[in-house]
Amino acid sequence: MSSALKRYLFILFCVIVAALIAFPTELKLPYNLFNRSGEVTFKRPVVDLEIFGTRYTRDFTLKQGLDIQGGTQIVLRADMSNIPAEDRETALESTRQVILRRVDLYGVNEPVVQSSTIRQANGQIGEFRITVELAGVSDPTEALELIGTTAQLDFRLQGIASPEATVSAIAFLQSFEPTELSGADLKRSSVQFDQQTGTPVVSLEFNPEGTKKFADITKDNVNGVLGIFLDGYPLMLPRINVPIIDGRAIITGEFGLEEAKNLSIQLNAGALPVPIEVIEQRSIGASLGQESIRNSVRAGVIGIGLVMTFMVLLYGWKGVFADIALLVYAILTIAIYKLFSITLTLPGIAGMLLSVGMAVDANILIFERMKEELRNGKPFELAMKLGFGRAWDSIKDANLATIFTSLVLINPLNLPFLNTSGLVRGFGVTLLIGVLISLFTGVIVTRTLLRLFLKEHSLTK
Amino acid sequence: MTAHIFKHYWLYFTTSLAVFVVGLVMIAQGGLKPSIDFSGGSVLEVKMDVSKINSSQELEERIDKIVDISSLQLTSQKTLILKSKSIANEQKDAVVADLGTEFGTVEMIRFETVGPVIGRELLLKTVFSVLIVSMVIMLYVMNQFKDLRYGVSAILAMLHDTFVLFCAFALLGVLYNVEIDALFVTAVLTTLSFSVHDTIVTFDRIREIRKKEPNITIKEASNKAVLQTLSRSLNNSLTIIIMLATLVLLGGTTLRWFAVALLVGSITGTYSSTFTAIPLLLLWDDVAKRWSKGK
Numbered sequence: 001m002s003s004a005l006k007r008y009l010f011i012l013f014c015v016i017v018a019a020l021i022a023f024p025t026e027l028k029l030p031y032n033l034f035n036r037s038g039e040v041t042f043k044r045p046v047v048d049l050e051i052f053g054t055r056y057t058r059d060f061t062l063k064q065g066l067d068i069q070g071g072t073q074i075v076l077r078a079d080m081s082n083i084p085a086e087d088r089e090t091a092l093e094s095t096r097q098v099i100l101r102r103v104d105l106y107g108v109n110e111p112v113v114q115s116s117t118i119r120q121a122n123g124q125i126g127e128f129r130i131t132v133e134l135a136g137v138s139d140p141t142e143a144l145e146l147i148g149t150t151a152q153l154d155f156r157l158q159g160i161a162s163p164e165a166t167v168s169a170i171a172f173l174q175s176f177e178p179t180e181l182s183g184a185d186l187k188r189s190s191v192q193f194d195q196q197t198g199t200p201v202v203s204l205e206f207n208p209e210g211t212k213k214f215a216d217i218t219k220d221n222v223n224g225v226l227g228i229f230l231d232g233y234p235l236m237l238p239r240i241n242v243p244i245i246d247g248r249a250i251i252t253g254e255f256g257l258e259e260a261k262n263l264s265i266q267l268n269a270g271a272l273p274v275p276i277e278v279i280e281q282r283s284i285g286a287s288l289g290q291e292s293i294r295n296s297v298r299a300g301v302i303g304i305g306l307v308m309t310f311m312v313l314l315y316g317w318k319g320v321f322a323d324i325a326l327l328v329y330a331i332l333t334i335a336i337y338k339l340f341s342i343t344l345t346l347p348g349i350a351g352m353l354l355s356v357g358m359a360v361d362a363n364i365l366i367f368e369r370m371k372e373e374l375r376n377g378k379p380f381e382l383a384m385k386l387g388f389g390r391a392w393d394s395i396k397d398a399n400l401a402t403i404f405t406s407l408v409l410i411n412p413l414n415l416p417f418l419n420t421s422g423l424v425r426g427f428g429v430t431l432l433i434g435v436l437i438s439l440f441t442g443v444i445v446t447r448t449l450l451r452l453f454l455k456e457h458s459l460t461k
Numbered sequence: 462m463t464a465h466i467f468k469h470y471w472l473y474f475t476t477s478l479a480v481f482v483v484g485l486v487m488i489a490q491g492g493l494k495p496s497i498d499f500s501g502g503s504v505l506e507v508k509m510d511v512s513k514i515n516s517s518q519e520l521e522e523r524i525d526k527i528v529d530i531s532s533l534q535l536t537s538q539k540t541l542i543l544k545s546k547s548i549a550n551e552q553k554d555a556v557v558a559d560l561g562t563e564f565g566t567v568e569m570i571r572f573e574t575v576g577p578v579i580g581r582e583l584l585l586k587t588v589f590s591v592l593i594v595s596m597v598i599m600l601y602v603m604n605q606f607k608d609l610r611y612g613v614s615a616i617l618a619m620l621h622d623t624f625v626l627f628c629a630f631a632l633l634g635v636l637y638n639v640e641i642d643a644l645f646v647t648a649v650l651t652t653l654s655f656s657v658h659d660t661i662v663t664f665d666r667i668r669e670i671r672k673k674e675p676n677i678t679i680k681e682a683s684n685k686a687v688l689q690t691l692s693r694s695l696n697n698s699l700t701i702i703i704m705l706a707t708l709v710l711l712g713g714t715t716l717r718w719f720a721v722a723l724l725v726g727s728i729t730g731t732y733s734s735t736f737t738a739i740p741l742l743l744l745w746d747d748v749a750k751r752w753s754k755g756k
Contacts, residue, residue: 140553140572278574281573283571284570300707354723364697368696398662405650423643424644
């Protein structure tokens, strides 16, 4: 088996695997034949493997960005003025967790909640931010309510547990009954250390009214569980060991210092650990994105068709092979998107289409070189070898600049002084993937195809 | 071959000069309009029965009572776009509710609010990324050619392309109120890399020819190189132009101006590698010769 054939088989294998991944989960084709119409449905099998006891399930779908499927992106600024400097990062993290839990409970599909700090020129942290992306929630009012500034901290007593409570989480939570004690009665909470064991504990201190309520509850319910709930979700479930009448309680447990700090911050604020304020908000209705993506995909298909025709008109048979390489490029691109769950945005689609235009560049460079070498009287085999070899230097040089630019746009290291906008990143990612794949298809795939299928005599152009 | 593309190479500078003059006039007219990405503010786009609008002046006065809007625009997709200083969600709800009493169903298509801090940050980030990309490309080109003349010419051509892009958008700003947003900046950065892409290929060829034929003048070498690479440059640019042009003509409305920016960038990038970078190289050569003669 020649090396070209081996390479060809390898490429064929890659393409088949990629095509399987790239194929839509379900493709419905309506037909109309001899007055009998109907629909054929092709289905792609869902990957469901068990490798060494680990189950691996993936149904490869394209992930759509907020600008396509509609949704809301909100950037919040956390007001840290009342938090001591050393606790600020913990406070930011627990705010993030509270928000993440809320949007999770609400059932938003794959919510993104990220915290970030913006440093000033002197290296000090200037601002604490949280970015929330909610796909499918295109009503900003709904989104803002979801993130919420009106959370409730309250204390609930565990009543007589029903038998299901041990097996069902909902029944377990329902077994808690509200008390009169709420976040408003709490004066402050802090982290202390147990004098005997040295482990961190969370202390609570109630205001006069709270002290009275707390004393009543603890007197009547020794050995009962007094759960602390945030937004109806249990934060801690401490047991009452002794009646506490002075309004000072200590919660011991198996928590580390960070966890204790986190709990204490959440208790202090009652709701979100720190007050938050909206500084940027973008809501896109689903209809806008859907219209745009339909048109852009159609434009892309027409554009690819035109480029393919152009290549055949210019380079004849060689153009056909370049076109095959271009199709391989398209299949590989979609497969890589699905494989690495890359989010597709509208600028990303522009980047993809742009890289199609660039993908044939390598072919054009090579074919033009080959033409020249043939004109200089070199035999076909040698002309091809020289064409590929000489063109490679130019291809490499020319693409390096694009690769670097796309890296600056993607900002993979999350450098604070470079772009962090999702749309710009979306474009950068597709451009980078496009250039890399096009190097593979434009050079290796085309060369293999030419070597195997194109003989000198068939070359008239 | 006898064709002399660069006999009167300075003529090519006049084309660029004409574009620059038009561009500068447009910039002076306030053609470069920053979007809320940079300036901060709010944009609200709603879909409603726009045929019920009697006069946009009346409508503007009506909305101004709730929120002080800076512009009101009817689009070809029968939507209404309102722009204002940064407003809160409640104020937007009030506007939508008010429009509802007059025009029936009002569907919110998008609502974007950018605080002034974010806008300033983006501006800084933009300047940084443009500086970083051009610096690295500069170092790369310098290292590639090890000859100051080639490097400087390539970089001047690249700056030329960036400026052409700004001129084009200043013109579009005056004609169609097109704004400069984060995606425009992305297009500028992409143009930077495009621009050197073609220039490197042409310059590579000039050096190759001069190595093979040491007696040839730089002008003749350039002429030969361009004739040899012309079909490649044109064909390659044509495929990119085909893709971008279909996207401009048929693609979604949200992407249109981004695609236009990329299209302008790729056209000027192709033009400049032949008709700006090489003439600059020749000009340098001529000036240097005259300089040494004068001494």
